[in-house]
Amino acid sequence: GAALDLAGRRVVISAGGTREPLDPVRFLGNRSSGKQGVAIAEAARARGADVVLVAANLEIAEPAGCDIRHVSTALELRDAMQVAARDADVVVMAAAVADYRPAAVSQGKIKKDAGDGGLTLELVRNPDILAELGRAPHDGTLLVGFAAETEPDPERLLELARAKREAKRADLLVVNRVGWSEGFAADENRVSVIGDDGRVVTELHGSKVSVAQGILDVVASVLPAAER
Ligand code: PMT
Numbered sequence: 001g002a003a004l005d006l007a008g009r010r011v012v013i014s015a016g017g018t019r020e021p022l023d024p025v026r027f028l029g030n031r032s033s034g035k036q037g038v039a040i041a042e043a044a045r046a047r048g049a050d051v052v053l054v055a056a057n058l059e060i061a062e063p064a065g066c067d068i069r070h071v072s073t074a075l076e077l078r079d080a081m082q083v084a085a086r087d088a089d090v091v092v093m094a095a096a097v098a099d100y101r102p103a104a105v106s107q108g109k110i111k112k113d114a115g116d117g118g119l120t121l122e123l124v125r126n127p128d129i130l131a132e133l134g135r136a137p138h139d140g141t142l143l144v145g146f147a148a149e150t151e152p153d154p155e156r157l158l159e160l161a162r163a164k165r166e167a168k169r170a171d172l173l174v175v176n177r178v179g180w181s182e183g184f185a186a187d188e189n190r191v192s193v194i195g196d197d198g199r200v201v202t203e204l205h206g207s208k209v210s211v212a213q214g215i216l217d218v219v220a221s222v223l224p225a226a227e228r
Pocket of ligand 1: 015016031032033034035036037074093094095096097098099126127128129130131144145146147148149164168176178183184185186208
């Protein structure tokens with residue numbers, strides 16, 4: 001893409017994985033490292049954007065030149081996204097968000113019972129942050145969602161992604177297959193970007209940095225021309 005094609009744009013990106021506490025020392029989490037979201041933040045910054053990075057438990061170094069807002073749980077991420085999205089031109093939800101959290105957080109460390117019984121955790125639904133942003137009025141804000149799917153069949157993977165884009169009302173949806181060694185935590189990624197007509201706009205494969213550039217090429221091409 002052109003060198004400064006995002007100059008003056010406000011771009012908000014979530015990255016990393018949420019953690020839902022069970023007790024003072026334990027949480028339910030996922031293997032997102034933050035690499036893909038941080039790569040998008042860095043690339044957007046390099047292309048001239050003002051970047052807010054909502055960072056959930058990153059396992060990598062924070063990028064320079066971004067306004068970084070630290071969060072841990074899905075509810076914290078939701079609050080930070082709602083504030084940051086207000087004046088955003090682009091919102092990218094690259095974070096892996098827990099769909100459920102423990103119904104109650106124990107104030108003491110959960111004890112192992114005498115005997116050899118198991119332990120059942122009761123979980124409640126977290127809000128769907130992207131879907132909430134999609135439902136709220138957001139004129140002038142381009143919403144970019146991700147879909148992380150383990151579906152092995154490429155056609156069915158796209159079907160799931162199209163359904164997810166519609167359900168969450170994202171303008172663009174980036175689908176990646178994920179697995180034990182794909183997507184999460186890897187240095188490379190393979191994605192398809194789906195547009196608001198459900199068509200595949202582009203397919204990208206390579207380092208998460210190059211995938212980030214390709215996603216921003218699409219973003220820049222669909223943003224309305226800047227006011228002068
Ligand atoms: O961080 P890395 O190690 O580099 O890995 C990158 C990644 C695989 C995590 C990333 O590329 C990715 O796919 N991020 C989205 C992960 C995810 O939560 O996908 P999902 O299919 O469960 O959710 C779909 C979309 O809804 C996502 O944009 C997600 O941010 C959003 N969501 C999901 C659940 C929820 N409660 N609220 C949300 O907003």
